[in-house]
Amino acid sequence: MGDNAALTAAKRAKKDEFYTQRVDIENELRHYKAHFKDKVVLCNCDDPRQSEFFKYFVENFEKLGLKRLIATCFKSQDVDLFSQGDCERAICQVYEGDKNGNMVLDDDEVGVRVLKGDGDFRSEECIEILKEADIVVTNPPFSLFREYVAQLVKYGKKFLILGNKNALTYADVFQIIKDNGIWIGVTPMSREIYFNVPQTYIDEALAKNKDRTIVKRDGKFVARSPSIWFTNLDHRKRHERLPLYKKYTPEEFPKYDNYDAIEVARTPDIPYDYDGVMGVPITFMDKYCPEQFEIVGLDRYVEDNPRFGHRFTLGHKETYARILIRRRG
Numbered sequence: 001m002g003d004n005a006a007l008t009a010a011k012r013a014k015k016d017e018f019y020t021q022r023v024d025i026e027n028e029l030r031h032y033k034a035h036f037k038d039k040v041v042l043c044n045c046d047d048p049r050q051s052e053f054f055k056y057f058v059e060n061f062e063k064l065g066l067k068r069l070i071a072t073c074f075k076s077q078d079v080d081l082f083s084q085g086d087c088e089r090a091i092c093q094v095y096e097g098d099k100n101g102n103m104v105l106d107d108d109e110v111g112v113r114v115l116k117g118d119g120d121f122r123s124e125e126c127i128e129i130l131k132e133a134d135i136v137v138t139n140p141p142f143s144l145f146r147e148y149v150a151q152l153v154k155y156g157k158k159f160l161i162l163g164n165k166n167a168l169t170y171a172d173v174f175q176i177i178k179d180n181g182i183w184i185g186v187t188p189m190s191r192e193i194y195f196n197v198p199q200t201y202i203d204e205a206l207a208k209n210k211d212r213t214i215v216k217r218d219g220k221f222v223a224r225s226p227s228i229w230f231t232n233l234d235h236r237k238r239h240e241r242l243p244l245y246k247k248y249t250p251e252e253f254p255k256y257d258n259y260d261a262i263e264v265a266r267t268p269d270i271p272y273d274y275d276g277v278m279g280v281p282i283t284f285m286d287k288y289c290p291e292q293f294e295i296v297g298l299d300r301y302v303e304d305n306p307r308f309g310h311r312f313t314l315g316h317k318e319t320y321a322r323i324l325i326r327r328r329g
Contacts, residue, residue, distance in 0.1 A: 017197060018196075019139070020052055021222075025052055026056065029137070029160070031186045032231075032233050036135065037064065037066075038065060039066060040132055040133050040134045040135075041068070041069050042133035042137075043070070043071040045139060046072070048072075048093035053138055054069070054071045057137075061095065066097070068132075070093070070094050070132065073090060090118055091114055093111065096111075097109075122147065130151070134158060136157050136160075139162040140163070145163050146167075146170055148161070150172065159232060162227050162229060162230070163227065165189065165226040165282070171300075171301050177295065183230075184228060184229065184238075185228065187228070190286070192224060202214055205223075238288075241292045244271065247272070248271035256313065257312070259305060259306075261278055261324055262278050263279050263312075263314055275327060277296055277325070279299060279319070279324055281323070282322075291328065292328055296324035296325060296326055298324070299312050299319070299323075
């Protein structure tokens, strides 16, 4: 790798260095207990000595009835909370439950092996580890989200992962959503998720007055990111029907200038008596029930969009990103 390429990779790694807080893990994971019995769980973007995901599954191993827990991370030999990504080797840790009944994680209960490579989830040895897993749970690098999801789908893995809200509008990711291969987790899309980040990230953001990125909570600085849970594990919320109370009128729900669909600016305002295609905000995915609605496409990438690659217009002005849906009978 050339010097410039290495520098670019290092900068990207730093931007991806967002560490999930325990409270957010617990709030989401509690809705999936039935999925984990006798399963092998992989956290493949987590330093096992510091990851709150790994700690959560260790502490709840017997309660969930897990078979095995595996954790790997990109160049994760540093014991510090924030790895510098400058080690030449990475490690894999395996935990198979409490052996002596003291309900404490003892050193001899964790199998450790040094990986041949750097622990990149795309490497051949990490793919072999992935094949062992039943369910993947982690916070993958946001900059590599497309590749990460594509790999999970390729190998047919169940998963529960964090990602940026904007990932909903990635063409390849949205196609999987449209095919009901991915959906939103239980945590509402409107709820803020905060992450622990390196001090260097905090210093840089504060120096640039990025107050929207770095906030102070409970006496310490954390990063705020528009993040949501993506999963293909079923949960009860996904099948809750959205109450519809609005009656359709052409005045309240105008059609787009260049597409045969009506504009619905707010998800709660979806009319109960309109059978055609409707454009709704991406936050609709938080209320999406596959028994109630069909996803037709995404505005920019729907095949019959005369301005393919662009959003629709209303009154000759481009709208925000819209998901196209239709009510089921």
